[in-house]
Amino acid sequence: MNLEEIIAALQALLENPNATIEEMAAAVAQAVEALTALTESPDVEDSPEVAPAVEAQALTLASLINKATARIEKKKATAAVIKSAINTPTGAQPMTTKTSAPTITSKGQKSRVYKDSAEAYKVGQFLQAQMGSADAKKWCDDHGVSFKTLTSANNTSGGILVPEEMESAIWNLKEQYGVFRGGANVVGMGSDTRHILKEVSGNDTYFVGEGVAPTASDLAWTNLTLSAKTLAVLTKYSKQLGEDATVSIADEITNWAAYKLAQREDECGFVGDGTSTYGGIIGATYKYRKLLEDGGGTWATDADKAKLGSAVVASGTTWSAITLADIIAMIGKVANYPGTNNAFHCTPQFYWNVVYNLAIAKNGTTGTEVVNGVPQQTLMGYPVVLNNVMAKATAINQVPLLFGDVSASSYFGDRRGITIETSEHADFAARLVSVLVTERFDIINHDFGNYNATASLQKAGAMVGLITQND
Numbered sequence: 001m002n003l004e005e006i007i008a009a010l011q012a013l014l015e016n017p018n019a020t021i022e023e024m025a026a027a028v029a030q031a032v033e034a035l036t037a038l039t040e041s042p043d044v045e046d047s048p049e050v051a052p053a054v055e056a057q058a059l060t061l062a063s064l065i066n067k068a069t070a071r072i073e074k075k076k077a078t079a080a081v082i083k084s085a086i087n088t089p090t091g092a093q094p095m096t097t098k099t100s101a102p103t104i105t106s107k108g109q110k111s112r113v114y115k116d117s118a119e120a121y122k123v124g125q126f127l128q129a130q131m132g133s134a135d136a137k138k139w140c141d142d143h144g145v146s147f148k149t150l151t152s153a154n155n156t157s158g159g160i161l162v163p164e165e166m167e168s169a170i171w172n173l174k175e176q177y178g179v180f181r182g183g184a185n186v187v188g189m190g191s192d193t194r195h196i197l198k199e200v201s202g203n204d205t206y207f208v209g210e211g212v213a214p215t216a217s218d219l220a221w222t223n224l225t226l227s228a229k230t231l232a233v234l235t236k237y238s239k240q241l242g243e244d245a246t247v248s249i250a251d252e253i254t255n256w257a258a259y260k261l262a263q264r265e266d267e268c269g270f271v272g273d274g275t276s277t278y279g280g281i282i283g284a285t286y287k288y289r290k291l292l293e294d295g296g297g298t299w300a301t302d303a304d305k306a307k308l309g310s311a312v313v314a315s316g317t318t319w320s321a322i323t324l325a326d327i328i329a330m331i332g333k334v335a336n337y338p339g340t341n342n343a344f345h346c347t348p349q350f351y352w353n354v355v356y357n358l359a360i361a362k363n364g365t366t367g368t369e370v371v372n373g374v375p376q377q378t379l380m381g382y383p384v385v386l387n388n389v390m391a392k393a394t395a396i397n398q399v400p401l402l403f404g405d406v407s408a409s410s411y412f413g414d415r416r417g418i419t420i421e422t423s424e425h426a427d428f429a430a431r432l433v434s435v436l437v438t439e440r441f442d443i444i445n446h447d448f449g450n451y452n453a454t455a456s457l458q459k460a461g462a463m464v465g466l467i468t469q470n471d
Contacts (some may be wrong), residue, residue: 003061006034010064014071021075028068029415037063074144113173113251119165124246126166127253127420127435134237166250170258170418170437178262178386179345180269183406184443189228189415193266196224196411198446226413228440229279233260236432257418257437266389269410269443270345270402279442284410285390285399287448288465295451300397300470309458310334310449311399311465318468319354319394321354326466327358330403331380340405343383349392350400355379396470404463415440 001009010027013019111120126145128136139145187194208214235256237249272278273286282290288311289299297304305313314331315321334342346355355377377384382403391400421436449461 001030003034006031007061007064008328009363010061010068011108014064014067014465021072024068024072025138028072030067031065031068032060035065071144073141101407111247113254114165114169117247119169120247120250123166123169123250123254124125124248125361127249128246141177166254166418166420169254170261173255173258173262177259178265178387180266180406180410180443181262181412183343183385183405184269184410184412186412186414187226189226189413189440189442192228192415192440194226194413196226198222198224214454224411224444224446226411226444228413228415228442229281231264231279232436232438233257234342234434234436238436246441253435253437257435262436263389263438265441265443266387269406269412269445270387270389272443281443282445283443284402284406284445284448284463285465287369287445287463288399288467291448291451297451302439302471304470305450305469307447307453307458308467309452310461310463310466310469314466314468316395316469317471319350319400322358322466322468324358327380327401330401330464330466331382332347333449333460334404335408335462337405337408339464340408340462342403342405343385344379345387345390345406346400347388347390347392348386350390351384351386354400355384394468396468398468400463400468401466402463403466404461406463408462409445410463410470411444413442413444415442 006027010031013024013027032420084231111117114120119130120145122145124138125136125143129140129145140318187196233256235253237252268278268281268283270283271285272281272283273284274280274290288308290303292299292304292308295307297307299305302313305311310333312326312333314326315323331342334340359379390402391398394400419438445463447462448465450457450459454459
């Protein structure tokens, strides 16, 4: 069977309420084999134009496998109940089975993270089942929730069994906490690496006379390689927490995991210096230093900073020396790509201490604006996107402000979704349970101009940085 036929067959079984466990299991095994072959195919890496379609098929197949696996687990649980009822001794009270899905209740507990407390209660029971609670395991069985420990590095054998409610909540919270992923060009990764071809120079045109052949020119490409890194956040909670804390357990673990993952994504994307702290990722602000030093310059030399094609050297060494002329110069240096959505990027500290002060120093500011502020932060007509990882205090040789389109300057490679692992062994004596939440991704900041001593050969990029002077 080809891939389309496998997907169609699995969908048909999911729509058939009379499909047997054996039929479902055979279809899932075939689908897992197809998904593994699909994601490991060299054609995906060697043909970037094919990758999006392949990734869409992989996501569809993974979703169907997840649903089918949950259906199998539910059928097994129902079969066990029926078998127990059949084997009940004569005179004993026979067991009855439910024909409809049981209602999930939160027992009055309220969630601050999930859309309703029933979702949080389900996730809390899932987490307690993973740490060995017999009551939670039974609850998960009764409600069709898989509770096996998730230890694999891919969706085909574990990761997809994380409750959808938990994964969705983490992603939604990450969108609130994180900035870089939301702005970057997010691309799926069908394997641990993905190659992306980027044009660095194009064909040229020439006027030619009659019967004269034009001069040949070729497109020049560079190969960008996304290599998935594993990012993990580990948290612990007391094993003594009972059923009355089920919702709060789900809230705290989900909230903390989302915040820490999003924070590190932003750190990698904006300020990563290529060390292991950032998974070897070069962040947007550090990219200018990398370009300069790779070109033979010295970062502390202001004359060398001026050789960057997509950067502006500020008027002084401190934030107080930055002028509107510096900011206007940034706008004039960004590459003029069609369809770009340029914005300024900085921390709240830079915005309120520099940008806002420059604005209110100009005539035309009303008392109402000073008191109420501006609902949407803007600068020179462009939106200001605030983050919490760039410069928070003035310093020399610093990039406190960026201007451009992150989707044009940066790729964010997404290898897989959220995976949860739990263990009660490391802190057995303290009766603590460890919960490990992981994701896999990579970031490449690629369009930041060049470094050249000749002004006419300096090239603008999709992102421009403002750099404070050294002296």
